[in-house]
Amino acid sequence: MLHNKVCLVTGASKGIGLAIVKKFAENGAIVYANVRNESSLNSELTELQNNFSNIKISYFDVVAEQEVKNAILDIKKNEGRLDVLVNNAGVVSYELLGLLNFDKLQQMLNVNVVSVIRLIQLASRLMTRQNSGSIINISSIVGVKGVKGQLAYSATKGAVNTITLSASKELAENKIRVNAIAPGMVATERLKTIMDDKFSDRVNDIGFKRLAEPEEIADTCLYLASDLSKYVTGQIIGVDGSTIL
16 A cells, blocks of 8 residues: 555654554555664564564654754655655653643653654655655644643644644645544553553543554554545544543
8 A cells, every 4th residue: 555655654663653664564665763762772663674674764863953854864865755754753741730840841842743843844845846745643632632631741732733734734735645643542551551550440431442552543544644545634533442531
C-alpha cells in the first residue's frame, strides 16, 4: 500500500511510533524512524531495522530547530521527496489543575505543539514541490473530550487538533492532506504501568472493555498514509473503542 513512499515517523523508538514504523515498512515504504539520540535507540527498533532494509534511523530532537531542519534536508538529499510525515513524538503528565507543574507544561507545549508546527512547516515545503503528501498528527481522545486530571495534556492535544484543521485548509491547494488520529487508551508499556498502579478500573470506561493495541493505531495511520484516503483531509479520527471520559 505504501510502495516506495518516503515516510518520516517521529518518536519511533517504542509504543505507537514503533508499531507505525513496522506497519509502514511491511507495506513497502522507505521509513525514516526518528529517535532523539543513539542512547534512545532500543533493541526493539534495532531488531526491526535488521529485519527491514527499508527502515533508516533518523537521529534528532523534535524540539531542536536546527536538528529538525537537518533531518528534513537529509531526507530531501537522500530521497528527493517526502510523502508522509507522522507527528507521533509526545510527552504526557497526569496532574490536577491545582497541582500543575508549569515546567512540565512548557515541556509539553514544546514537544506536543511547537515541534508539530515546525515539522509541518518544513515537511510541507518539500511536499509543495511535489504537489502531494500526507501529514498525520497523533492526538488523543482527551484533546477532543477533555478529562479530569489531565488539563495540561488535554490542552496540548486540543492544540494539535486545531493545528490539523487549519493546516489542512492552508495546504489543500497543494494537494497535501493533513489529518489527526485521536486514540483512546492504548496498551503501551507506559500506560499499562500507570493503569496497574492507579487506574485499573478505567478499562470499564471503554465500550470494548480492553485497551487498544498500538498496531490498531498503526492501521489507521496506514490508511491515512496510503492512496485509499486520497480525498480525506482535515479529519480528527477517533480510535478509542467507544471510550467514555
